[in-house]
Amino acid sequence: MPDSRTPRIPRRHLALLWWLIALSLAAGIGWREPMPPDEPRFALAARTMVDTGDWLFPHRGSELYAEKPPVFMWLQAAAFVLVRDWRIAFLLPSLLAALGTLWLCGDLARRLWGRRAVRWAVGGLFVCLQFALQAKRGQIDMVLVAMTTLSLWALLRYLLLTPRAWLLALGCFAAGLGTVTKGVGFLPLLVFVPWGWLRAKGRTRLPAHPSVHALAGVGGFLAGVGTWLAPMLGTALASGDPALLAYAREMLLRQTGERYANAWHHVQPAWYYLQAMALLWLPGSLLAPWLLPAWWRRARRLDPRVVLLLGWSLLVLAFFSASPGKREVYVLPMLPALCVAAAPLLPGLLRRRGVRAALWAYLAVLALGALGAGAWLAGAPVERLLALTRDRGLDAGVLPHMGAWLLALGVMVSAVLAFALRSPRRRLAPALVVATALLWTCHGAGLLPALSPGASAxxxxxxxxxxxxxxxxxxxxxxxxxxxxxxxxxxxxxxxxxxxxxxxxxxxxxxxxxxxxxxxxxxxxxxxxxxxxxxxxxxxxxxxxxxxxxxxxxxxxxxxxxxxxxxxx
CATH class of the missing domain: 3.40.50 (Rossmann fold)
Known part of the structure; x- marks a missing residue:
């Protein structure tokens, strides 16, 4: 499907992009403690696994922890076994998952659109705020995104490019493993819905898929789910321990179906995710007025690449919007698929005056916002700072320290903006990537370590x-x-x-x-x-x-x- 005549991107450009992304995402790892929300809970359960040797049933203190499956905690515990430092280990799975997600997006974009799309898919995903925000947190969601993206990578290759049974098995295995990482990990399997619709329309040539391959898919999914579910259920049933049986019921019933259909917290209106995406997917969300019509035109032509990527994303959005319980991080698995779908369009869009104006304005707001917040924190009266820090357990000197980091960020982003505007070709895309790298470097190396002693208790x-x-x-x-x-x-x-x-x-x-x-x-x-x-x-x-x-x-x-x-x- 991709055009083989697409010019090759110089290796040094891609290498520089990867180094910039990796260094900014890794900035500050090992420099802070786990902080709420969620990070201390998972790190505590992982540490208990290492200390007790019980990796099957996670604990929170003396009680069983029956709100999330243990796969993410396994990864944190395994990371500690390798590096022997919890301040690194609790963040390492998220960092590696983010880098893996970026690689999968770039590779899928290359296979679908050609080599030129790689840097646009990778860079486009990196500059969206929510992606790096989760990559630098010790929470489940970045690992779930990596598993979801791996599943889509394999399934889309199977459905659109190379109908080999191992790709179907891998895609379904990743979906199964994602399901026992966080209950919604099965969502990549929804890609079969737009694929079935295309097959029913009969106007698009798709590879033939032997029916016997379905066995590989079913087997892969069961193997993924069974990684944890089979030994957990077997141990709980064999033991007859009421506590373990109650744990199994809680995990399989209340924390899955009931949590979705009758959510007891984070209740939000049906349109909640639209506002969340508009804010957290900046600056990518600024391109929606131009991306949506372009996607619609390609979808009307029944381009299977666009139909599957966008059709799956819409199904995921509908799935989460139907539940009363909503958190902005739930829809993050959509973002890599949308970035792959946008990759071939971005070079043309970035030549349009309206798009460029919106993105230059975003960089200007980022620079001015950092400068303004930094100046206020650095010069605010001591009484005001004490009022902000008193109930949070923070030292009053933390906020001026953070203000200095924000001022530095504002100065550096301003310099990037000025240099890009004065350059002969006004290179907007590199300016966005560099400014985003500076943002997350300051966030990881300066802001969070300053908050850590107080926020982590x-x-x-x-x-x-x-x-x-x-x-x-x-x-x-x-x-x-x-x-x-x-x-x-x-x-x-x-x-x-x-x-x-x-x-x-x-x-x-x-x-x-x-x-x-x-x-x-x-x-x-x-x-x-x-x-x-x-x-x-x-x-x-x-x-x-x-x-x-x-x-x-x-x-x-x-x-x-x-x-x-x-x-x-």
Whole structure:
């Protein structure tokens, strides 16, 4: 399908693009701790796997963690086994997944459109804000995107180019493995819907696909799903352990079908993703007024490449829009497919005056926004800075430090903008890539490391360790994952999702068993009358909550927490 006469892109240009992308995505790895949301939870579960050897059933403290399958945590734990540094290991899977996704997009664009499309697919995906934002987070979603893109890469090659059974098996295996990474990993299989529609229209020549290949697809999907599902179910059923059986039910029923059809959080209107894509897919979303008509013209000609890429993306958008629960990251798997579909159109679009004006304006806003925010943070009154940092556990000096980084970013992007505008050919595309690389380099090497001690609760838990001394025992109540992760010693917890009243009963017994050596770390909002408030120690704030330390002597003898002393978590 691609034009073999397409001129070859100089290798040095592609190599420079790859180095720029890789260095900016890797900037700051190993320089910060896991920070909410989600990062401490996954890192804690991965660390527990390494410490206990139980890789099949992830734990959050003393409880089973039954909200996500363990595949992503396996990757983090395996990364730690290789590098022996959790500050690198918790981010390494996302970084490698992002680089793999970029390569898959470039390779698929080459196969569909020719060599010239490679840099446009890769660069177009990189400059969209949400892609790099997720690539630099220790969350599941970037790994899910890599699996989704791998599945599409194999399935589109099978359906459009080379009908070989191994490609179908690989595509379905990646979809199955994605399903046990995060429940929606099966979505690449929806590509068979627009393919079936094209076959029914009968106006487009497509390769012949032997029916027997379906067995390879089914086998591949079952093998992918079975990577975790088979041993988990086998172990849970064989053990007869009520906790493991409850874990299996939670994972297979509540966290899949019920979470989609009857979401209990992140409820948003049906049009929510349109606004999310308009903002998070900048600057790519600025091209929508020109891309959409061009795509429509190609789709009307029944170009199978466009029909499958865009048809699949629309099905994914419809799937997520139908659920009441919505998060902006859910639609991220669409972005690589759309960038591949846009790749052959971008060279022509970037010659249009309206497109160039919109993208130059984006760069100008990026530069001015960084300069303005940096100047404000660097020069704001101390009282104002304290008001912003007090409840977050941040040192007041953090914000001026971040302001200096933002000022530097604004100056550098301004320089890139000025140089590009004054160059003879006004090279807009390289300016976008360089400015984006500068943005994520500053983000990773400067902004997040500055936030890390406070946002990760590292500074808070260091204060706790100093206050109670090295020989004391520590327990947590009303805690979050970052507190257990950052504790400087083995700690006791009384559950995470158990009713707090029940946790208080257990905590009281624990404190009274050795009141001279035992301390309880707790959320100030979870206090019960059984503690003598005069003996409590305010240890600081973090993540917009106040935290206390209660020595064993603070427990009032004979006091029993009532069942309604604290709400269920």
């Amino acid at each position: 590292q500074a808070l838990m260091q204060r706790v360790g100093r206050r109670i001394g090295p020989d004391a025992e520590l327990a947590l109540l009303g805690w979050r994952e970052q507190h257990l992760l950052q504790a400087d010693r083995p700690v006791v917890d009384f559950g995470f999702k158990r009713p707090l009243a029940t946790q208080w009963t257990d905590a009281g017994r624990w404190l009274q068993a050795d009141p001279a050596r035992r301390w309880l770390f707790l959320d100030a909002e979870a206090l019960v009358p059984c503690l003598d408030r005069a003996k409590l120690v305010a240890i600081g704030a973090s993540n917009r909550r106040r935290w206390l330390l209660a020595p064993g002597a603070a427990w009032i003898p004979g006091c029993t927490p009532s069942e309604d002393a604290a709400p269920a978590r």
